Amino acid sequence: MVASLAAMTAVASGTEEDSLRAEADERVAAILKLSPDPAYGAYLAGDCATCHRASGGSDGIPPIAGLPADYTVNALIEYKLGIRENEVMVVRVARLGDAEIAALAAHFADQKP
Amino acid sequence: MNGLTRRQFGLLLGAGASTLAMPAYLRAQDKPRVVVIGGGPGGATVAKYVAKDSAGAIDVTLINDGETFTTCFFSNLYLGDFRTFESITHSYDQLASAYGINKVTGRAVSVDREAKTVTLADGSTVPYDRLVLAPGIDVIYDSVPGYSEEAAEIAPHAWKAGAQTQLLKEKLDAVEDGQNIVMVAPPNPYRCPPGPYERVSMFAHVLKKKGFTQSKIFVIDPKETFSKQALFTEGWEKHYPGMVEWYGPDVHGGLKSVDVAAGTVETDLDTFEGALLNIIPAQRAGAIAIDAGVTNEAGWAPIDAGSMRSTIDEAIYVIGDASIAGDMPKSGFSANSQAKVAALNIRADLTDAQAFPARYSNTCWSLIETDDGVKVGAQYEPQDGKITALDAFVSQPGESAELRKETYEESIGWYSGIIEDTFA
Incomplete structure (x- = not known):
């Protein structure tokens, strides 16, 4: 009984993970089809620059300049x-819509660290 | 001007009328002028972003009374021997060389809002089209009976980083086992809400590292509760058992006076004696904001939540600690965030740049003991005329040592980040 419950839980969480991954992939694909506004991306990126250095340097916080969109x-x-966990980042993205995410990603893809 | 001299241009328009008829950005010179007073994380950031993003279309002058700037954030880590003083002190050289910002070293003493000029202590004047006030805080010495600017040379507040911070460090290092430290904490609102309690942690760290067992740190607080209280209280019990005693107003009954020569802090409950007194008084906006007449009766500057523009003078923006920024705490991170919103709105004001909706963010990291870092933060937007916290987080008591170490390392990364974002 205990063993089968455990097995069921594992299956359930596996399914949950799979469906989260599928949802993520679907949203990523949709966002990558948008035409981002460079001026908007540059403005929004100011919020990131407080921690992620524009020069690409890092110590304790990963560099993001130059990452592909x-x-x-x-x-x-x-x-x-909730696939990735970091309280600061979770709060930062909470109010970013698709247009904002697309604009930020295009902005950082353009940066040369 | 295409071949016309400025004088001919004026004559064409009709003598006398020319100055009024010309748009502000054609007056006296071709470019609109932005003047920033205060070279901290608010002022230096707004100067940089206006200069960088306008790509030479706006003339930017940054007025600060020092050649360098020592950050208040991480100054507690200097007290705790985690950072050198040099590592928290930064120059303006790159702002001048990389973005063409005119750095003026001097003290701004007054603002003529009619003439739109700033006067410096040496008598010189600087004209502006838009003025940004980022003067930080001033401490109100006499909010603590017995305390004064002179007394601060014996019992430092060290709430503006620089010589005061070095004095406090010197006095901290001179404390001997069995001698006590008394901190008088400030009332709300003040710069850096978790700051006093991180400082207490760093005091305790230094005493513990020396093997002291007889010294105590007393905190006399005018507030019932304080920032990250559960986290600090847990940390003090864990790392410094029996060393820190915090007294809220319901216990000490009220601060009566301090005597810095005698080294005493008198409350209704008792008189506390310390070889080191760290008196952190009540605060208000830096004097220049009050002198400019853009503050309220409590000494803070009201702003428009969507732009950081003063609600009293539309040619002036106020950012950072001096402003009334709704739910945002007075912090270096907040000032840096507000600076970017102000920079965009100033560019939209003076050039054809497009303004986007304001977004603000803040995170305050604090160090309790080696590798034991905690954080609190939020995302903010204007709502009902006020900068409002919409999503927030705070570290929890009982977190793993691994997570606390990660949080501390994140704070180191943030410090490098905000310094580059502000000064480079």
């Missing part, structure tokens, strides 16, 4: 869906 969009969606 699909990587950034995926990371931000993962914070939104």
Whole structure:
């Protein structure tokens, strides 16, 4: 009984993970189809620059300048869906819509660290 | 001006009328002028972002009374021997060389809002089209009976980083086992809500590291509760058992006076004696904001939540600790965030830049003991005319040592980040 419950839980969480991943992939694909506004991206990126250094240097916080857009969009969606955990980032992305995420990702893809 | 001299241009428009008829950005020079008073995380950031993003279309002058700036944030880590003083002190050289910002070293003493000029202590004047006031805080010495500017040379407040911080460090290092430290904490609102309690932690860290067992740290607080209280209280019990005693107003009954020469802090409950007194008085906006007449009766500057523009003078923006920023705490992070909203709105004011809706953020990290870092933060937007916290988080008691170490390392990364964002 205990063993089968445990097995069921494992299956359930596996399914949950799979469906979260599918949801993330779907949202990432949709966002990557948008045409981002560079001026908006530059403004929004100011919020990131307090911690993520524009020069790309890092000590304790990862660099993000120059990351490909699909990587950034995926990371931000993962914070939104709880796949990635960091309290600061979870709060930062909470009010970012698709247009904002697309604009930020395009902005950082353009940066040369 | 295409071949016309300025004088001819004026004559064409009709003598006398020219100054009034010309848009502000054509007056006296071709570019609109932004003047920023205060070179901290608010002022230096707004100067940088206006200069950088306007790509030479706006003339930016940054007035600060020092050649360098020592950050208040991480100054507690200097007290605790985690940072050197040099590592928290920064120059303006890159702002001048990389973005063409005119750095003026001097003290701004008055603002003529009619003439739109700033007067410096040496008598020189600087004209502006938009003025940003980022003067930080001033301490109100006489809010603590017996305390004064002179007394601060014996019992430092060290709430403006610099010589006061070094004096406090010197006195902290001179404390001997069995001698006590008394901190008088400030009433709300004040710069850096968790700051006094992080400082207490750093005091305790230094005493503990020296192997002291007889010294105590007393905190006389005018507030019933304080920022990250559960986290600090837990940390003090865990790392410094029996060393820190915090007294809220319901216990000490009210602060009566301090005597810095005798080293005493008198309350209704008792008289506390310390070899080191750290008196942190009540605060208000830096003097220049009050002198400019853009503050309220409590000494803080009301602003428009969507732009950081003064609600009293539309040619002036007030950012950072001096402003009334709704739910945002007075912190270096907040000032840096507000600076970017102000910079965008100033560019939209003076050039064809597009303004976007304001978004603000803040995180305050604090260090309790080596590798034991905690944080509190939020995201903010204007709502009903006020900067409002919409999503927030705070570290929890009982977190793993691994997570606390990560949080501390994150704070180190943030410090490098905000310094680059502000000064480079």
